[in-house]
Amino acid sequence: MDKPVANQSNIRKADPASLLKKNAMLIILVLVYIFFTIMTNGRMFRPNSFASLINQNAYVYILGCGMLMCMLTGGNIDLSCGAFVCLLGALGGMMMVHWGMGTAISIIALLAIGVVYGCALGAIIAYVHVPPWIATLAGYLAFRGLGTAILGVSTTNSISFNNNQEFLSIFSGTLFKTPEGTLNWPCLIVGLVAAALVILLVFRNRAVRLKKGYEVDQIGMDVAKSALSAAAIILVMYKLAYSGGIPTALVWVGAVVLFYSFITSKTTIGRHFYVVGGNIEAARLSGVNTRRIMFIAYLNMAILTSIAAMTTVSRFTAANADAGKNFEMDAISACVVGGVSASGGAGTVLGMVIGATLIGVINLGMFQVNLDANYQRVVKGFVLLAAVVFDILSKKKAK
């Protein structure tokens, strides 16, 4: 009667409708990319566009990981990260340019400042129970003021890093640099290796599951999945290979994304983030230290903000008062468009990455078709709303 179907057949049938729904954002991303490629007569598909996408959006991916962790705990956000980027940039400028501190020491100091702010913020939220948006609103208001005041040492309200090539090369340089337009072999090889790894992992996982008698997808599904992912990786790396090499920003983003992907999907602490957001009381009574999870969420966010601050300052080769403006909103948008629940407990790093990329592609595309900057904002607003409406409607239909 109610026999579990799981054991009767080990092959999970592919269901086109649910497949479409599950990958809707990814499909939209591809369609939008094609649209802008046509609109720009192929400019969008040139190597430079790929490099810009990564360099311009590095901070979104990095902050997005942190914001995801905060949102998982119950739709909590950090409003202060953008202003904190500005403050950290100013402090970094003082250290490296005005005080002549070493690059390595300065980087460590900036991370340490992130840790201190993160601990303070985490403690206020987790142990004093100040609602996160209020606790971070304080930083949002204070940090930009403080940062701008520090930058006041220079008459232009900005500190240039042009004399510190070491720092710039760490955060916004290019690995194995070759002239633009020529094929950069190391970049392509990295791409090929990554693609091979993806294929290997998919099929190893399949073999293990089959051996243990667990449910697996149809072989065609796994072939298609691994082939498409591998093709996408090779395409991006091939394009980057013609733009001069591997941007160091990509290394940072890749490391952060892979790390948080692992934490959220495979570790006990990652699991605790999901259950705290799903039902905080049930989590507490199951022995989860819910306060510690809240603390870690905001400590983690501040550390990632430090890294994002350094990539940002480095990309503009200067610390200025406008740095980090609206970064918090960009990170939240990436999460929301990527399907992270605004009430917590659901969302993945991969989803956030797709969301961030989609917004990045739309930004770049609008810039390349010379859309007025004001209307670019209008479009972004509607894209965000449409994504959420789409998400809610598709979930409703699933019921």
Next chain:
Amino acid sequence: MANILLEMRHITKTFPGVKALDNVNFQVEEGEIHALVGENGAGKSTLMNVLSGIYPYGTYEGDIVYNGKVCKFNTIKDSEKLGIVIIHQELALVPEMTIGENMYLGNERGHRLAIDWNTTYSEADKYLKMVGLSESSKTQVKDIGTGKQQLVEIAKALAKQAKLLILDEPTSSLNEEDSRALLDLMLGFKKQGMTMIIISHKLNEVAYVADKITVVRDGATIETIDNHGTEPVSEERIIKGMVGREMTNRFPKRENVTIGDVMMEVDDWTVHHPLYPERKVVDNVSMYVRKGEVVGIYGLMGAGRTELAMSIFGHSYGVNITGKLKINGKEVHLKKSAADAIKHKIAYVTEDRKGNGLVLSQSIKVNTSLAHLDAVSSHTVIDGDKEYAVAEEYREKLKTKTPTVEQLVGNLSGGNQQKVLLAKWMFAEPDIMLLDEPTRGIDVGAKYEIYCIINDLAAAGKSVVMISSELPEVLGMSDRIYIMNEGRFVGEMKASEATQEKIMAVILQSGRGA
């Protein structure tokens, strides 16, 4: 023959993939109390939602004939206009608002642009008196207990000029005393000519109050039992209709009962309310439980049972907790957290599975491993396969009905959710299980399965403390019974010597003494 007030003819309601109601016929006479009983998911609530217009005309097949006229309700407002008012199981009151504001919510008195507060409150007071509430309608809802809140819901329905009142599980969150008062109030309304439909799992209450009992099973009405005789209809008779077979034993027999040494001992346990620290919620309680023993704690809601269990469970409730807790004869201090209690092999299975027991937005797998995640991980990395295997093992062991353990817990029925909750705590491998109302809100068949699981736990040498406000359950399942009232233990009995009368007598006496 009295006048037929309501007739539902050939009602069929399909949800995608499921036929929730299949050609249901249902008649209610004017001035009677008609009970609707059936297991969870049998279709009672769906039927009432069709009646009240929550599922609008056209989404179902069949006719609703009310007062001789065929009705086509599009919204709940349409049915309320005719005097059909439904009171849902979950109370729908805004705690921060006054009783009066709540009663006329969405139905405000006065001008279109301005609410007439004088009329609102004076009319509200009138209806409150009718349901026997002496509170002023200007009292905030959060300041009155659940029992009184239920009465406010009824007053609210009366204010809508109800002619046919539908009560969905009105006593599920009330204690025995308040339940009885509510049922008597219903009987009073009947004398004044009101027609009522009551949905309830509590068969003794149904037998007490209803004139007719209609049994719903698998989306169809099975039979209508007359309850006019001198003897109220027996619960066994109703259950037979509900499950479709004779239930000879509502409580499974325990075989080879071997009771060992004392496992857990609590001495002079006192707990204070977290918000009003001067109030004692648990007052000087001492108890013990042995290996392989099922100890029942009987008490009405609000007696402090949940608070006692949660305070033992790593001080998860209350402040200024004093007293000694001994496990295996050794005193332990679990002041830190639930995690501490789990480490000392205590489990607390909550009465509120949706509120603080399960993560509804996560899968069965995730919920099963939650309290003992370390057992399926190495160096904090979760072994997904192992976790899946564990969840499968408990799905089979507890006969949880689900296609796969990847299913979200929120999609399961109450009984299956309760099994997942039990699975979570069984997997935590406790020696002591504190079960708080383990069968609340689940149907007869699932209850029996839960009882079997409890017996298996005891047979495996676990110490089980079962908190319940259902007397037959306490009597049927326990080896020994503690009776709790107003925060204190007022009696202890061997199950073999206990009867319903004796237990109630102890409670009444303790109330008088205080």
